[in-house]
Amino acid sequence: xxxxxxxxxxxxxxxxxxxxxxxxxxxxxxxxxxxxxxxxxxxxxxxxxxxxxxxxxxxxxxxxxxxxxxxxxxxxxxxxxxxxxxxxxxxxxxxxxxxxxxxxxxxxxxxxxxxxxxxxxxxxxxxxxxxxxxxxxxxxxxxxxxxxxxxxxxxxxxxxxxxxxxxxxxxxxxxxxxxxxxxxxxxxxxxxxxxxxxxxxxxxxxxxxxxxxxxxxxxxxxxxxxxxxxxxxxxxxxxxxxxxxxxxxxxxxxxx
Amino acid sequence: xxxxxxxxxxxxxxxxxxxxxxxxxxxxxxxxxxxxxxxxxxxxxxxxxxxxxxxxxxxxxxxxxxxxxxxxxxxxxxxxxxxxxxxxxxxxxxxxxxxxxxxxxxxxxxxxxxxxxxxxxxxxxxxxxxxxxxxxxxxxxxxxxxxxxxxxxxxxxxxxxxxxxxxxxxxxxxxxxxxxxxxxxxxxxxxxxxxxxxxxxxxxxxxxxxxxxxxxxxxxxxxxxxxxxxxxxxxxxxxxxxxxxxxxxxxxxxxx
Numbered sequence: 034x035x036x037x038x039x040x041x042x043x044x045x046x047x048x049x050x051x052x053x054x055x056x057x058x059x060x061x062x063x064x065x066x067x068x069x070x071x072x073x074x075x076x077x078x079x080x081x082x083x084x085x086x087x088x089x090x091x092x093x094x095x096x097x098x099x100x101x102x103x104x105x106x107x108x109x110x111x112x113x114x115x116x117x118x119x120x121x122x123x124x125x126x127x128x129x130x131x132x133x134x135x136x137x138x139x140x141x142x143x144x145x146x147x148x149x150x151x152x153x154x155x156x157x158x159x160x161x162x163x164x165x166x167x168x169x170x171x172x173x174x175x176x177x178x179x180x181x182x183x184x185x186x187x188x189x190x191x192x193x194x195x196x197x198x199x200x201x202x203x204x205x206x207x208x209x210x211x212x213x214x215x216x217x218x219x220x221x222x223x224x225x226x227x228x229x230x231x232x233x234x235x236x237x238x239x240x241x242x243x244x245x246x247x248x249x250x251x252x253x254x255x256x257x258x259x260x261x262x263x264x265x266x267x268x269x270x271x272x273x274x275x276x277x278x279x280x281x282x283x284x285x286x287x288x289x
Numbered sequence: 290x291x292x293x294x295x296x297x298x299x300x301x302x303x304x305x306x307x308x309x310x311x312x313x314x315x316x317x318x319x320x321x322x323x324x325x326x327x328x329x330x331x332x333x334x335x336x337x338x339x340x341x342x343x344x345x346x347x348x349x350x351x352x353x354x355x356x357x358x359x360x361x362x363x364x365x366x367x368x369x370x371x372x373x374x375x376x377x378x379x380x381x382x383x384x385x386x387x388x389x390x391x392x393x394x395x396x397x398x399x400x401x402x403x404x405x406x407x408x409x410x411x412x413x414x415x416x417x418x419x420x421x422x423x424x425x426x427x428x429x430x431x432x433x434x435x436x437x438x439x440x441x442x443x444x445x446x447x448x449x450x451x452x453x454x455x456x457x458x459x460x461x462x463x464x465x466x467x468x469x470x471x472x473x474x475x476x477x478x479x480x481x482x483x484x485x486x487x488x489x490x491x492x493x494x495x496x497x498x499x500x501x502x503x504x505x506x507x508x509x510x511x512x513x514x515x516x517x518x519x520x521x522x523x524x525x526x527x528x529x530x531x532x533x534x535x536x537x538x539x540x541x542x543x544x545x
Contacts, residue, residue: 042409042410042411042470043410043411044410044411044413088411088473090411090470090473090474108407109407112407112408117408117410117413117414118410118413119410120407120408120409120410121407122407141474143472143473143474145472151364151365151368151376151377151378152368152373152376153298153376154298154299154300154373154374154375154376155298155299155300155344155346156471156472157300157373157374158373159472160472210472213471214298214346214471215412215469215470215471215472216399216401216412216415216416216466216471216482216484216539217344217346217399217539217541218346218397218399218486218541226472228472230474283472283473285473285474
């Protein structure tokens with residue numbers, strides 16, 4: 034059995050997330066295409082679930098196959114068969130012990146907020162529109178207390194199934210960047226996007242979206258200074274802000 | 290009558306271009322929304338037609354109305370009524386003589402080519418995938434002869450209806466830029482996008498797409514050195530390259 038590592042880019046808008054369930058998912062769509070190409074039942078292991086509507090610049094998965102078909106041929110066949118909102122950006126043979134979840138050292142997510150008075154046509158489905166001006170400095174200052182090893186229970190959806198709610202955030206940044214609905218040029222002077230990047234050794238269910246939702250409340254001035262630390266220490270989901278919508282979230286990369 | 294200037298952003302994928310015709314167009318969609326808001330038949334003048342599938346970061350139009358509704362109210366109402374692939378980014382009252390076509394000094398278009406071996410999920414419908422490695426230096430070198438005032442008949446679709454085929458290209462640049470399916474972070478080291486930016490006082494029918502198609506042939510090494518100048522001077526459409534697909538084209542801005 035060969036073990037293949039696969040990198041995927043997808044627009045999550047039309048999917049009920051990554052994992053196989055009754056509705057159309059990225060994993061099921063990928064497994065169906067692989068079954069056709071390799072004439073074999075393939076079970077794909079993803080580095081983690083992404084929710085309905087969440088995007089990926091580089092999701093990583095692995096699967097075992099008896100097929101001797103070269104990796105590049107499998108990639109080309111997948112890109113021909115898969116719908117246009119899922120693309121395979123890389124595929125390579127790896128050691129038998131490589132496991133997309135267990136071998137992952139960290140993952141990086143980005144949450145993108147469009148902070149202006151009107152919506153975007155070109156970034157629709159990829160950003161969360163916040164009409165209220167956000168104080169990015171306050172968001173950044175307060176976000177710092179999340180870096181490091183902590184119990185993130187306050188930011189974990191109540192139906193999360195993890196054994197422990199302790200995780201390590203290796204890096205968290207909050208910044209304002211130009212509106213630039215790629216591949217199009219920058220609209221001058223419009224710094225209307227706010228991005229929150231979080232790298233952690235693992236993420237609880239809805240953790241990034243709950244942190245983003247809380248930081249948005251802070252940016253709007255609705256939580257008193259220092260309160261993010263209090264929320265974190267409280268381990269109480271009810272004290273944190275609302276869950277920010279899925280469409281603003283993107284899995285940027287998985288580090289091994 | 291007030292004269293209102295309106296800036297629009299749109300994803301052209303689902304439209305038969307800008308101008309009113311039998312299929313769904315951006316202009317018709319906008320006029321329908323304005324009729325609803327202002328209870329008046331509104332005729333919108335766009336700075337120029339964009340073809341089916343062509344996008345706009347900033348298309349400009351103007352229209353006359355008897356309504357006294359403040360511009361910001363009209364903008365908010367339009368963004369509430371218009372489908373999510375069209376957004377009004379600005380609206381302001383201008384002098385009665387302002388005319389979106391006649392007052393325009395120049396327009397800037399960008400053509401974007403994805404130059405790698407596999408397609409993109411996040412930029413689907415917004416780039417043209419070219420699998421053959423492009424020699425961007427050759428494209429840039431040859432493109433220089435197009436700058437200035439010339440007869441661009443060789444790059445004008447035969448069914449173009451302009452009185453003269455002389456136009457002035459104020460600026461043309463060809464460059465390789467990082468793959469960065471905004472609002473997502475840059476994928477390291479992947480310089481897989483080639484963008485052609487053209488600013489001119491006016492454009493003939495399919496002019497940018499015909500220049501892009503010809504430059505792609507040059508980048509693939511299929512035209513001998515110096516030939517772009519020969520094609521230009523020939524004024525013969527048959528000597529130029531094919532028309533590059535609409536989806537790679539975006540109207541970036543209109544200067545007044």
